[in-house]
Amino acid sequence: MKLTRTPNKRPLDVEYIFRSSLASPILPLLIAIIMGTSDLYARHPVITLIFLAATLLVLSCRLVIGSAYFLFQRMGTPTAHKWSLGLNYLSAMVFALFSTFVLTRYGLVWPGYLIIFCTGAILSITPVFSVLPSAGTKIYTGIFLFPLIAWGGVSHSFQGQIIAALALLYFLIATRVTEETRTWVSGLSLHIAEMDKKASALHQKNKTLEKGLIEQDSHIKTIKAKKEIYRQAFQTSPNPIAFNRLSSGEFSHVNAIFSSQFGYTREEVIGKTPLAVGLWEEPTAWETYLNIMRSHRWVTNFQCRFRTRDGESRSVLLSSRRITLAQEHYALTTVNDITEFSQAQSQIKHLTRKIILVQEEERRRIARDLHDSVAQDLSSLKITCSSLLDGPISASVLRSRLKDVSSVLQECIEAVKTIAYELRPPILDELGLPTALFRHCEDFQRKTGIEVDFFSAGLNGIPLHPETEINLYRLVQEALSNVLKHARASKVVLRLVASFPDIIMRVEDNGVGFDQDKGKGKGAKGMGLRSMEERVHLMGGRLRIISSPGEGTALVIRVPFNMSEQELEEIYNEVGSVR
The missing domain is CATH 3.30.450.20 (PAS domain)
Incomplete structure (x- = not known):
């Protein structure tokens, strides 16, 4: 609480407010004494009641200001000082008017002596002049009381001497009380000032602590937020x-x-x-x-x-x-x-070993075919050619042997073509997948007697990826080979359809079928169904096997085009194919 704007005037301000509050009951008390010791109320009731009411109102205001300032601390020093000063002036004016009224009505008699005495007393006790130093207070108190002391001294009446003695006694007591009060109030004011400094320091520390608490609260909130983030990261x-x-x-x-x-x-x-x-x-x-x-x-x-x-x-x-x-x-x-990863690694190792075995098996087959067919035919040619050098032979014999040589050479050529065709059919590069499959189905039907119903839609003239073409071709080869070896079927239906984004191939026979669960558990020779599944998987496709005993077998294969729909549409527009 800030008491005043000027620190060096603070003790006087506090003393003024304090004395004003203490002096507030004196004026109504004096008026009441005068009214009780005289017939003033009987002679002039209205006027005396007005003066008494005015002084009581001033009393109430002084008490309110003192309580608000000292007890509840709801009023600042400048405001309390200003109101106290105004009320003191009002009190002096009311009492001066009252005194004038009494003196004009009574003259200088016993009530007049009492009023003069009380006037000096109230003006000395009241804080109207308390802003002056202690010497000034004595002078002003003496000025108001000296006439009363002098009059009593020269008076021959007993009453005047008593009044003079009381005035002198009051002068001594009042100045002493004023000095003691000033000293006590000054000490109190200094103590209040010191407490105010401490309160200001505490207020500053409180602000620092509040700032620290705010920062700490911010840090705590940040820590809680980070904790929640870490908890969510941990749990999720x-x-x-x-x-x-x-x-x-x-x-x-x-x-x-x-x-x-x-x-x-x-x-x-x-x-x-x-x-x-x-x-x-x-x-x-x-x-x-x-x-x-x-x-x-x-x-x-x-x-x-x-x-x-x-x-x-x-x-x-x-x-x-x-x-x-x-x-x-x-x-x-x-x-x-990494269980799935480890299994995938194991499967990759297994497939790698299997690919190596297949490659070796393919090499042995090629070597066997070359040895059993081409090598034998070439050996036979060598023997026939050597016999032509043994001696003279007739033209008819020479012509007959040359025909045999030509026949053997033709067989060698066919054998080499067959081996090359099995490695990669040239017709795939020349005429495309649908035509190559159609020729292969014709050869299969001609050699085995099993009817093959082949139909293709949407792939004529479409440049497929070479890997896709050869894999689809090998899948058809393996499917027809399985039909020949295991199905005992009389008819095979083969469909090859382009349905973006997949190429769908269906191979269905009317053979004996098999139990799928048992079939998957058996070790298949060659590629087998397991190898077909692995080949389709490597192409990014899916293989579905539909079979049951006595109901035949159907293989449904879906592999991706590996091109966008727009690119495929542009190719269709160029080749004029109907999807």
């Missing part, structure tokens, strides 16, 4: 995450995906080691991992095997980092399940 991570105490190896936290992926709830793993839970298949691997984390700050791609709650074995990679929480070391571990 797509990979399993776990916290383990490095001192004991026990789980302290696991996220939801950890429980979902491995089947163990939080309650089942918290406070237990992975070995106690049964998560790690190999205890030695767990000990190795734990020792690495105790001696290193992180470990990356530590491969091991986990066992789920259902008993399924999973291959995982662990990436861990050592962290410190509440002066305790933890291992923050992210688990990456």
